[in-house]
Amino acid sequence: MSDIKEFLTNDHRACDEEFALLEEAVAAKNSDAPKLYEKFSSDLTNHFSMEEIVLFPMLGQASSVAGGAIKAMEMEHEQMRTLLSKMRKAVESMDKESFFSLSETLMILMQQHNMKEEQLLYTLAEQHLGEDADHIVRQMRSVAY
Amino acid sequence: MDFDGLSVDQAPPITAPLRFFATAPIFAILAGFFIFFSDAAALSSRFAPQAIAVTHAITIGFFCFVMFGALVQMLPVLAGVKISNVDKVSKLSYILLLAGTLGMVFGLWFELQKLLLIASLLLGGGFLLLITAMLFAFRTVVHINASIRAMITSLIFALLITLLGVHLLASYGIGKIGASHLLFANIHSVWAIFGFAGILIVGVAFHILPMFYVAPKFEPFFQRFAVLIAVAGLVLWLILNLFADSYAIAAKSIIASLFMVFAIMAWLKVSARRRKVSDITIWYWKSAAVFMTVGTVAWVVNDFFDEKYTVFVSILVGGGFIFSVMSGMLYKIVPFLVWFHLNAKGYMSIPTMNDMINKKATKWQFALFIFSLIGFALSFFVSQFLGFFALTFIVSMVLLEFNIISAVLIYYKTIKTKPDFDMSMFTMKAE
Numbered sequence: 001m002s003d004i005k006e007f008l009t010n011d012h013r014a015c016d017e018e019f020a021l022l023e024e025a026v027a028a029k030n031s032d033a034p035k036l037y038e039k040f041s042s043d044l045t046n047h048f049s050m051e052e053i054v055l056f057p058m059l060g061q062a063s064s065v066a067g068g069a070i071k072a073m074e075m076e077h078e079q080m081r082t083l084l085s086k087m088r089k090a091v092e093s094m095d096k097e098s099f100f101s102l103s104e105t106l107m108i109l110m111q112q113h114n115m116k117e118e119q120l121l122y123t124l125a126e127q128h129l130g131e132d133a134d135h136i137v138r139q140m141r142s143v144a145y
Numbered sequence: 146m147d148f149d150g151l152s153v154d155q156a157p158p159i160t161a162p163l164r165f166f167a168t169a170p171i172f173a174i175l176a177g178f179f180i181f182f183s184d185a186a187a188l189s190s191r192f193a194p195q196a197i198a199v200t201h202a203i204t205i206g207f208f209c210f211v212m213f214g215a216l217v218q219m220l221p222v223l224a225g226v227k228i229s230n231v232d233k234v235s236k237l238s239y240i241l242l243l244a245g246t247l248g249m250v251f252g253l254w255f256e257l258q259k260l261l262l263i264a265s266l267l268l269g270g271g272f273l274l275l276i277t278a279m280l281f282a283f284r285t286v287v288h289i290n291a292s293i294r295a296m297i298t299s300l301i302f303a304l305l306i307t308l309l310g311v312h313l314l315a316s317y318g319i320g321k322i323g324a325s326h327l328l329f330a331n332i333h334s335v336w337a338i339f340g341f342a343g344i345l346i347v348g349v350a351f352h353i354l355p356m357f358y359v360a361p362k363f364e365p366f367f368q369r370f371a372v373l374i375a376v377a378g379l380v381l382w383l384i385l386n387l388f389a390d391s392y393a394i395a396a397k398s399i400i401a402s403l404f405m406v407f408a409i410m411a412w413l414k415v416s417a418r419r420r421k422v423s424d425i426t427i428w429y430w431k432s433a434a435v436f437m438t439v440g441t442v443a444w445v446v447n448d449f450f451d452e453k454y455t456v457f458v459s460i461l462v463g464g465g466f467i468f469s470v471m472s473g474m475l476y477k478i479v480p481f482l483v484w485f486h487l488n489a490k491g492y493m494s495i496p497t498m499n500d501m502i503n504k505k506a507t508k509w510q511f512a513l514f515i516f517s518l519i520g521f522a523l524s525f526f527v528s529q530f531l532g533f534f535a536l537t538f539i540v541s542m543v544l545l546e547f548n549i550i551s552a553v554l555i556y557y558k559t560i561k562t563k564p565d566f567d568m569s570m571f572t573m574k575a576e
Contacts, residue, residue, distance in 0.1 A: 020359045020419035027422060079488055100422065101499040107420075108481045108498065111356040112222050120225030123288040 004055070004129060005122035007137050008047075012114045015044050019107065026091065026099050037091040041084050044110075048077045050140040051117075055125060058136065062128035069121055076113045080106060157217055157228070159486040159556065161235040165214030166479055167553055168243065169471075170546035172206020177539035179254065180521075185528035191455050192330070194317075198253040203463065205246045205268070208342060211471040213238070213275055215478060216296070223352060224293050226282040234278045241271030249314060262318025269311035276303050291368040295348020298372050302340030302379075309333040332383060338459075339400055340379050342467045347371055347407050354411065357477070358427070359419035363410060374403050394448045401441035408437035408466070425507040429473030432515060436465020457525040464518050472514065472545060476507060479549050483556040494564050501552040506544055513541035 018040040025033040056070045083106040090099035129136055179199045180188065187193040191200075217235050221227050228234055248264030251257070280300050286293060309329055316322050351368050354360045362368075382396035412434035415427060440461030447454045480498040487495045520534030 016356075016359045017419060020421075024421050075489070082493070101497040104422075104424075104499050105481070105484055105497040108357065108477065109485065112481075114356065115222050115352065116225060119223065119288055119290075123225075127287075 004125045004133050004136055005118070007140070008051070008055075008122055009118050011043075011047050011050075012118070015040065015047060015110075018043060019103070019110075022091075023100075023103055026094070026096060026103075029094060029096070033091050033094070037088060041088065044084065045081065046143070048081070050143050052077065053143050054136060054139045055129075058129055058132075059121065059125050063124050066121060066124050069116070073113065073117060073121065076109065080109060080113070083109070156221060156485070156489075157231045157235070159482055161231055162214040162218040162478070162482065163553060163556075164239050165210045165217070165235075166475055167546075167549060168239075169207045169210035169214070169475070170542050170549060172202050172210065172246065173542040174539055174546065175206065175250065176202035177535050177542055179250070180538070181532055181535035183531075185524065185531045188531075189456055189525060189528075191334075191459070192327070194253040194256060196456065198250040200459070200463075201246065201253075202250045203468070204337065205242070205249070208463075208467055208471055209242070209272075211475060212342065212345060213242075215474055216279060217275075218478065218482065219349075220279060220282055223349070224283065224286050224296065225288075226285050228278050228282045230278075234274060238271045238275035238278075241267045241274065245269075245271055253317070258318055258320055261314055265311050265314035265318055268314065269307060272303070272307040272310075276300055276307065280304070291372070292348045292352040295344050295351070295372045298376060299341050299343075299345035299348065302336050302344065306333050306337045306341055309336075328386065331386065334459075335382065336379060338462060338467070339375065339404065343404055344372055344375050346467070346470050347375070347404075350407075350411055354414050354418075354430075358415060360414040361417050363414065367406070367410065371403060371407065375400060378403060394445065397445055397448060401445045405438055405441040408434040408441070412438075424476075425504075425511055426473040426477050428511055429469045429476070432511075433466045433469035433473070436461050436469065436518075440466060454525070457522060460518065460522045460525065464521065468514075468518075472511075475545070475549055476502065480552045483552045487556060487559050490560075492559055492564065495559055496555060501555055502548045503551065506548050510541050510544040510548060513537050513544065517541055 018036065022033065022036040022040050024030075025036050052074060056074070059066050060070055083102055087099060087102045087106065089095075090102060125136075126133075176199050179195070179202060183195050183199065187195045188199065190196060213235075217228065217231060245264045245267030248260050248267060252260035252264055280297065283293070283297055310333055313326065313330055313333060316326060351363050355362045378396050378399035382393055382400060385393040385396050412431060415430050415434070418427075440458060443454065443458045443461055447458050480501040483501060484495065484498050517534050517538035520530065520537065524531040524534055
């Protein structure tokens with residue numbers, strides 16, 4: 001049986017790993033950096049899509065208290081998308097200073113966002129949508145890949 | 146289940162944590178001046194009023210202000226709960242704690258008994274208000290993990306040490322020092338350092354280190370039992386202190402071992418982090434780990450010397466461990482808060498976190514702080530240069546305040562000058 005919280009939390013950690021690899025590549029001015037950026041960027045935005053298209057609407061319907069939190073999470077997704085697009089320019093021009101300026105901000109934003117989701121929203125999802133978890137995880141996978 | 150108080154959508158107003166953060170280094174500067182004007186011999190005795198004034202300018206003025214500022218901000222993030230009336234509660238407790246701490250340190254310094262009595266009431270009110278409001282907020286937590294368990298435990302210790310502290314300070318205020326005064330003072334200080342600050346740092350580190358630095362997680366066994374062992378050690382230490390003092394070292398060894406293991410683990414986790422980029426917060430975590438490792442050994446060994454070196458131990462554990470972690474935390478949280486709140490208001494052309502604080506200034510601040518700390522530790526044995534190290538400490542704290550205020554000013558300047566289109570009407574409410 002699938003576990004929504006575990007599935008999405010593992011996805012957070014996978015994005016963290018990719019982020020660390022990207023930072024390492026940019027620090028070393030490695031030619032792989034643009035490729036690693038693309039991988040990280042697409043996986044992170046896929047994660048947002050899984051939540052925005054599948055999880056959040058279902059959770060919003062199932063839980064009367066999740067609405068405000070969902071709105072805040074979507075707003076933070078937008079903030080992260082903006083930072084991501086700025087990072088693309090920094091990677092393309094190999095502007096290390098600009099990249100690390102943006103990456104540090106993205107990292108803290110991303111982690112405090114993840115903490116809130118893992119602590120609250122995913123727990124609520126488990127409580128309200130747990131019985132349908134197999135189906136929901138399958139749907140999320142189909143959005144992403 | 147009551148979900149009324151759960152919240153990630155309402156970040157507390159930025160002023161709630163910022164006022165605590167911006168004030169903390171000022172108390173450290175004040176402590177530096179106290180040290181500068183102190184008699185070195187008086188400071189080497191932990192029960193001298195001058196030493197108590199210096200200690201509390203640091204422990205309440207700096208540590209508690211940073212910890213409470215961080216807790217007010219982090220509760221919705223780490224635990225998904227919100228403090229009811231967070232703005233009013235944090236503002237009122239800030240005023241009470243500010244006035245109370247000033248009253249306490251100047252009351253002790255100038256031996257003004259009435260002021261001490263008033264300070265004990267103000268501090269008691271400020272601490273109890275904020276601590277109970279935070280503990281109350283946890284009633285709606287939907288998922289309890291190791292970090293949350295640690296936060297709740299540390300707040301319970303905070304509550305107990307507040308009650309003891311109010312009693313101790315009021316005793317000075319009415320000029321009635323009872324036979325149990327030293328025993329209570331001992332319990333107050335050990336529970337404050339290890340029960341409140343120590344457990345809180347351990348709990349937050351479980352979450353923060355793996356997430357912010359992509360470091361390996363703390364072992365599940367350690368996460369599960371660390372707080373339990375710390376509580377058991379601290380309670381056992383209390384019982385032995387009350388009824389079998391000569392065996393108290395057994396409990397001390399348990400507490401010291403736990404925190405030493407934590408310090409070594411924190412060092413190893415930070416060193417094995419996947420994000421190879423190093424910044425000032427990494428340096429602070431590493432210095433905290435080193436000072437805590439040495440400090441816990443010194444704390445136990447101190448028992449074999451009739452507790453002659455308690456002040457030296459306090460410099461290592463309080464100054465080296467807690468102070469380092471708090472300073473590192475300030476450098477991470479303040480720029481993020483400024484960026485986050487401005488961005489949420491719709492200001493897009495704002496500096497990123499890294500651009501808000503001058504990196505060179507943070508490195509100088511760190512170097513001066515560590516230099517002063519080592520100087521203070523050495524001054525316990527050779528006191529001639531204590532005044533000089535007090536001055537370097539003051540400079541490091543002025544720099545810390547300057548660095549923090551630089552970021553805070555960016556917030557207010559942006560709000561005032563509105564450099565780009567303000568979309569605040571269309572975005573989330575984050576003050």
